[in-house]
Amino acid sequence: xxxxxxxxxxxxxxxxxxxxxxxxxxxxxxxxxxxxxxxxxxxxxxxxxxxxxxxxxxxxxxxxxxxxxxxxxxxxxxxxxxxxxxxxxxxxxxxxxxxxxxxxxxxxxxxxxxxxxxxxxxxxxxxxxxxxxxxxxxxxxxxx
Numbered sequence: 261x262x263x264x265x266x267x268x269x270x271x272x273x274x275x276x277x278x279x280x281x282x283x284x285x286x287x288x289x290x291x292x293x294x295x296x297x298x299x300x301x302x303x304x305x306x307x308x309x310x311x312x313x314x315x316x317x318x319x320x321x322x323x324x325x326x327x328x329x330x331x332x333x334x335x336x337x338x339x340x341x342x343x344x345x346x347x348x349x350x351x352x353x354x355x356x357x358x359x360x361x362x363x364x365x366x367x368x369x370x371x372x373x374x375x376x377x378x379x380x381x382x383x384x385x386x387x388x389x390x391x392x393x394x395x396x397x398x399x400x401x402x403x404x
Contacts, residue, residue: 263338263400264305266348272304273297273366273374279382284315294364294376295329298350301366306404310336327360330397337399345398346370352397361396 275288282291286299295316299309316328329352333339337350345351347369352361365375367387374384 261338262403264348264403266346268305269301269348269366269401270368270374272301273368274384275304276300276376276382277374277384279376281376281378281381284313292376292382293378297374297376297382298364298366302401306401327397329361329364333397333399336402338402340398340400342395342398345395348400350399350401351395352399353391353394354396355394363394365391 276292276297279287279289279297280291281293282296283293284296285291285293286296288300292300295313299313302309311332313332333350333352340349342351345367347367349367351365351367351373353363353365354361355363363375365373367373368384371387372384373387373391374382376382
């Protein structure tokens with residue numbers, strides 16, 4: 261499996277900027293959450309989603325033994341080390357110590373990313389040290 265062109269991923273993600281936040285939605289310009297943004301970029305760049313997404317909790321502090329989000333990404337994306345993640349990579353964030361990874365974003369530069377954030381919608385912002393230290397997994401979108 262070859263990775264998709266990072267410029268295509270970034271352009272698609274930027275097309276979602278300003279989309280309002282809406283839990284478990286994935287409609288550009290209408291509403292999405294962080295996973296919905298990733299799903300929408302997938303549809304625009306890769307194609308049809310390979311499997312349905314089951315309802316999920318909004319609890320960023322959720323604990324457990326399974327990294328469900330990472331397991332799902334491994335089924336359809338190319339896993340890379342966090343250190344090797346560059347622009348165009350999908351990154352999964354562990355928002356609290358001991359919690360499972362429950363937030364996603366797309367890197368747009370070594371120091372910037374796009375994500376959907378409650379109350380703010382889809383935004384591009386600096387990848388600060390606080391955000392960077394929360395990255396738990398990184399994946400590349402596959403090419404079609």
